[in-house]
Amino acid sequence: MSQSVERALGILPLLAKGPAGLGEVADELGVHKSTALRLLRTLHERGFVYRQADGRYRLGAQLFALAAEAVENLDVREIAHPHLVALNKATGHTIHLALLQDDEVVYIDKVDSRYPVRMYSRIGKPVPLTVAAVAKLLLADLPEGERRSLAARIDYPRYTARSTPDAAAFLRELELVREQGWAADLGGHEESINCVGAPVRGPDGRVVAALSVSAPSVVVTAEGLVELLPLVRGTADAVSRDYSGSQDPQQDQQEEEDS
Structure with missing residues (x-):
């Protein structure tokens, strides 16, 4: 320089x-x-x-x-899409990208599984707030007052025996998501569907989107899906870097060596 x-x-x-x-x-x-x-x-x-x-x-x-x-001109969907495709190729499973819009979390992109048994979901469809991994990631990043207010006014449908039962349990789960930096839905919405996700962060460190990998248990066990977390989190980090306009240290070092 x-x-x-x-x-x-x-x-x-x-x-x-x-x-x-x-x-x-x-x-x-x-x-x-x-x-x-x-x-x-x-x-x-x-x-x-x-x-x-x-x-x-x-x-x-x-x-x-x-x-x-x-x-204003940043489009997280456009930036993230090549990474979602790469993650889909690496895992074979369904990949989602979601945003928080008012009190709804909505899918804005999807790459379908290559397996015959697939998830039913579509772009533009709101996700179940209390169980979906992408929803937990986006809501966990809200300020505490907003989290508590939202938790108090939403419903808690019992989709399965593993669904979040009430506001207190939901707030505990969101706090865990904040601490660990990832989220899961292991049969909380549908008994046979599991999902793990990671946050996409903007330049200020706030969560701007969330991506996830989902698969039926007949294709991969819940434990097998959780083993993909390093790949999922690495993909989310790569999207975050592209969205924020930053590079990782290894890439910086490689560019210096190539110059």
């Missing part, structure tokens, strides 16, 4: 903490004030930083505008 570009980029995290003077910027970068001033002027001209009346600099409106536009 160009030294000037690297130094200019180094200014932005400093100003994200609050306004800073020329001397603070120079000290942060380890450069002379004249060099820091040249970089700040360039960023100021582009609207990425703004010089206040007191002489200090802060992040500029153009930076926020670009960030907002980028977030």
Whole structure:
């Protein structure tokens, strides 16, 4: 990376903490004030930083505008789909991607199993909130007050003997999902269907979507499906990196070696 570009980029995290003077910027970068001033002027001209009346600099409106536009144009379904296809090829099972919309969790993408016995589900269909793995992942990430409020107002259908019975049990399960970083539905909706899932996170670490692998027990046992968790979580992490625009350390190292 160009030294000037690297130094200019180094200014932005400093100003994200609050306004800073020329001397603070120079000290942060380890450069002379004249060099820091040249970089700040360039960023100021582009609207990425703004010089206040007191002489200090802060992040500029153009930076926020670009960030907002980028977030608005992100399509998690488009980003995730190749990863869902790869996970389907690796496992052979049904893959779902879901989003939280108000009080509903909805499938937004699906890759069907290659086995003759398949799950019935469709894109756009809400999932059972109290049992589905993707629902647990999305709801577990809500602030505690919102989780409790939602748990108190939804119903708890007894689909099977393994269905979540009430709000207290649901909140305990959501807390477990938060702690372990994955979720499962082992016969909670249909006795013969099992599912494991992992969260897709955005740049701020919040869960923006959830993906899962589902299969009938006649194809794979619940234990066998749970053994796929490392692959499922790895896929979710890869989608998260693509969605957030970040790379894993191994990829960074490989690119440095190739350059």
